[in-house]
Amino acid sequence: MYETIQYEIQNQLAWITLNRPDRLNSFTAQMNKEIAHALKSSEANDNVRCIVMTGAGRAFCSGQDLEGVGEEMDHGEVLRSNYGPMMKQLAATEKPVIAAINGVAAGAGLSLALACDFRIASEKASMLQAFIHVGLIPDSGNLYTLPKLIGHAKALELAVLGEKISADEAKNIGLVTKVVPVETFLEEVHAFATRLAAMPTKAIGLIKRSLQNSWNISYDEYLELEAQNQRIAGKTIDHQEGVMAFVEKRRPTFVGK
Template sequence: MAEILFEVNNGIAFITLNRPDKLNAFNRSMALLMQEKLHACNNSDIRCVYITGAGKGFCAGQDLEEVLDHNGPGMNRILKEQFNPIITLIQQLEKPVVAAVNGVAAGAGANIALACDIVVANEQASFIQAFSKIGLIPDSGGTYFLPRLIGYQKAMALMMLGDKVSATEAVNMGMIYKAFPTGDFENAAKQFVQQLANMPTQALAYIKQALQASMHQNLNQQLELEDVLQQKAAATNDFKEGVNAFIQKRTPIFTGN
């Protein structure tokens, strides 16, 4: 059984974490396969990436049985070779990456979701910074993304206490974008990601680049970057299509170019 399912349909790359009997916890082979599939998403025919989990959970993080295995990669390799490249690839993809959190997202699983550009969740899903429960610190970018999303105080408390955060609470504190009703979750999430895939892909990539830069630049630097990226966006065919559609009072048909 493939530990990562991968399918491309209507411009969307669907990546499904597929160890449902382990709540999709990562082992080494699964992490390396995830990296391979994220690399494949650089294809220009793919305009949006959708990451979800098989079964009842999104991802329980690292498979602890592998950590205890004397023949396994060991903690000194798990982050550097397995999780950190996943986070970097998600951030570097020049297209929207959506985490569709269908169930519990714990530990590195929660932080892989938060590394995505937009997170939507089943209203019965939950997010847990579970690391302190076993004497570890949050990894996989958690200490970077979470305080930027919800603020220092809340992030500190959630990481120290390992509290479970419901999808509704996550929406209210700004951790994720939206929670969908359980019965309609998959359909609503896929409609949402199709909407993104139909939008001007290069402009969305420039938005992603600008927001990432805003985390460490001052205002003048950010204004200069906006100018550079706006000129690039204005040179695309989708900009021309968007303007013509606006003038002609019709729905634009964007091609991603």
Template sequence: MELINYLEEAGVATIALNRPDSYNALTAHMLSELKHAFKKAESSSDIRCIVLTGNGKGFCSGQDLNEVPGDIDHGEMIRTSYAPVIKQMKACEKPIVAAVNGVAAGAGFSLTLACDFRLMHEQANFMNAFIHVGLVPDSGNLLFLSRLIGEAKALELAILGKKVQAAEALTLGLATEVIKEEDWDLACKQFASKLAAMPTQAIALIKRSLILTHLQLDAYLIHEADMQRIAGKTFDHYEGVEAFKKKRKPVFSGC
């Protein structure tokens, strides 16, 4: 891959956007590589957590407008370049952590919203920048955003297009944690390592269940029972119970 750095280490796959001179602005080629990277991490039996970050000073500044011709069909660009990446991410049953090291604007913001957790550098910020070029938020942005912070606040961020600094993001519930600069690398690594050491199948079933929370109660309770039946037969469940009984720390294997 040319525009994405991919590293597997100790159960964690780190995917880094690698166009630092443009604050990792997205291109069609980059998005294709990003989809491939997520697919690779999802299919690897060695990987139990995925981290998405950006090289350089920014996480991702959104679409590279220098690559967009004036007569482009924006809808077709979304369908062919962006939607496949978002679908790949949301179909992934492994936890995905956005390590937001700098600005995440436009579709870059959307990428963080498609992740399960958002760790923010204390100097990082989010911005729904679409309105500034006369476009609407895309790549699942408003769907994910309204679920996280409510419709009224999502509308505010989309129409006003203002920056959301890390402290405000934490208050709104957009950020999982805000991390000081001196702690950034170690704290991100520790967070990912903690997820990689958790019961992988239980996490997958939790993510699968959250997708179906639109169901009526009776249907959801049936689904819930099915998920619990699967979880109850895993080695990690037995290990957790044994560790509880013996008053020791469990060692989960992801099986």
């Protein structure tokens, strides 16, 4: 079904693997579209409770494939046509999404990782704001997301200086959730994803929605949105199960509904 990514569902986890290892999983228009399609399919599939994005080979994603990039390219139109739909679909995905950063995440590849909900990095992974080195600005939502994670000053530093940072440094500045050894990388990613999939994922989606909206509305508007979202959460099967499990002093079994 896909040519530039691998897509599989195992035990309520959807794995989206960028699969151009010979090109360090660099983006093409086809890959942008296939990722967007896989995300939309995962969001619509009740059997999927959590999504993991990673890369084949030694890179997570090195950004745009620069073959064919020239003066005739309309970079703005490329963003509108290829990257914008992919990033909007990721933002609209209310199920938890993990970026499993197995190697370098550079350029738009870093932007993709930043837009995920959690980032688990191999100790050998690295991150690079590569745009400045080719005279461009960080794109694919990069500078919208990055300062919300690490603050304005640090985001400016990474974007302007374009220096590669290690996984440990990324953890120290709040860019990644955790750093794990290479030898146990996939095992720990799977364990983290399985933990999320067993949680009340409907509530997670509402949390994501609330956080996204909180940046753009007044406090009074947020309180109203909060009330609306809590009403939705209060009517879920998972809320009923959580209360029942608390009363019965047992571990709850959530179903994501």
